[in-house]
Every structure is written in structure tokens, then in C-alpha cells.
Amino acid sequence: MKTRLLHKILSPAWIAAIIAAGLLLFLGYEALTWPDVSALKTRNPKTTAFIELYKQKQKKSGKKAHFSWKWVPYDEISPELKRAVLVAE
Template identity: 30%
Template sequence: MIKWLLALPFAAFILFNAYVYGNIITYRAVAPHKTAFMSMRMSDFSAKGKEVELDYRWVPYDRISTNLKKALIASEDANFAAHGGFDWGGIRNAMKRNERSGKIRGGGSTISQQLAKNLFLNESRSYWRKAEEAAITAMMEATTDKDRIFELYLNVIEWGYGIYGAEAASQHFYKKPAANLTKQQAAKLAARVPRPLYYAENPRDRSLRNKTNIILRRMGSAALPDTE
């Protein structure tokens, strides 16, 4: 009995990662119906009595403005096109901040790591969850082209209450397709990504304007992944 109990966590880990791997292979050609993060967030809204409708609209990579692609790389992961899924310098800096604060505050996550969390995990902050995130990121980078990883990311990240993906965000904030976003609009959307619900409630926060301006300055040097 003790041996079985000890083996259960290991078996659960193997089964979960087999499930994840199968889905990663599927997502190379098929859009996710819904992500784990979406399900978690919508359930949380419901539990708190908030009536929030899910707005998730998938669009192909070429129907998303290059301005938004560059803005997100400038904001979230400047080395996305070159790294293998991990920004080791950013991870080391994040670990130092965690040690100083005595808490797991995250940080240093690449676009690939953020996508891994959104597709399969939740918002909990622990070294165990970060290890699982790393395993998923490695699987995804080993099996999926960079442009597909970025396409998935652009389509599933959160931009507000129930708003997921570039198309839903563009229609909600600017009443236009994601393909037609200007540089200013794209930079402002990218600035919202780290704290989408906070900025939904505080749209005039000065930090949103400041970060938008920083992203605008960095967009010119943002390197996109090569596409076939």
C-alpha cells in the first residue's frame, strides 16, 4: 500500500505530461477550444458572482498586425526569436528578486513559458509549478515552430474580463480587426498584458501610458520569428 501511495504522484506526473504532449502535437495544426487558464479564470469569476462572458476569437497569424507582434516581443520577450524557450538571464534575476522578497513572485518568463502556463496550468506560484511549466515549454519548443508558438500566444492571452486573443482585444478596445492595429494601439494593448484586469479597472493609470511609450521606442528593434 505504501509503495502504491508513493507511486501515485509519479504516475499522475507521467499521465499529465503525456496528456500535455498529445495536446501540443494537436495544437500544431488545430486551434485550442479553450485553455486551462481561461477555464480557471471564468470559474473564478462565476464563484465571485461576476457575470463575465468569454470572448475568444481565433484568427490566423497573417491576420494579426505586425505592429502588435513587434509590440508584444518588445514588451514581453525581446529575445523570443533567438532563444530555445528560456531567458536564463531573466530567470536568474527573477530568482534573486524572489530570494530578497521571500516569496515566489515569478518574472523572467518568456513568451513560450507564458503560453505553456496559459494552455495547461494555473496562476499558482510555486517552484513545482515553475518546474512543470519548464517541462511543457521544453516539449513545445522541441515540437513546434516559433511562428506557431507565437500564433498560439497571440490568440489565447488575456486582455481583460473574459477577453482572450488579439482579435477579441482589438474589437473590444478599438472596434477594428487585429490586422488593422496602428503602432500606438498595438503598444497600448501590449502594455496591458502583464496586468489586464487591473488596467481594465484603471484605464487611466499613469503606468499604462508610461509603459506604452517605452514599448513604442523598442518596437523598431523587435525581431519576429522567421515564417515559412
């Protein structure tokens, strides 16, 4: 009896179903936890994780964090820099 159950569980159809279920669970998790970046299309972020890390390091070393940035339109960014960012990802 146990061997029939084991053969049934280990059948290719069951293995495929388990893999498919795992894939669906993974994709569902990814869809639910993926960050929403649509706001970045119209608004610049007030801060970033890198800026916050820089502030934290400066504070720990007893220095004041000074930084500034200037937002530029996407069309003004050189194609080489865009490509470099994609490659670095």
C-alpha cells in the first residue's frame, strides 16, 4: 500500500504539479512584494538608501553630511552612462 502511494506521489504528473504550484507561489510573492516605482516617473525622490547610508556614516564619524544633487531630464543623460548603469545591474 505504501509503495503504491509513493509511486503515485513521485509520478511525473505530481512532480510537475508541485513544481508548477511552487512557481505560481513564487510569482505571486514577487508580484505582491515588487516595489511600485510609478511615482518616480513624475516625482523625484526626497532621499535614497545611498544618501541615508552616507548620512549615517557621516554621523557616526562625527561629521556633518553635506550633499547636493541636480535632477536632469532623462534625455540629457549620456547614452554611455545609461548603458553603464544597465550593465552594472
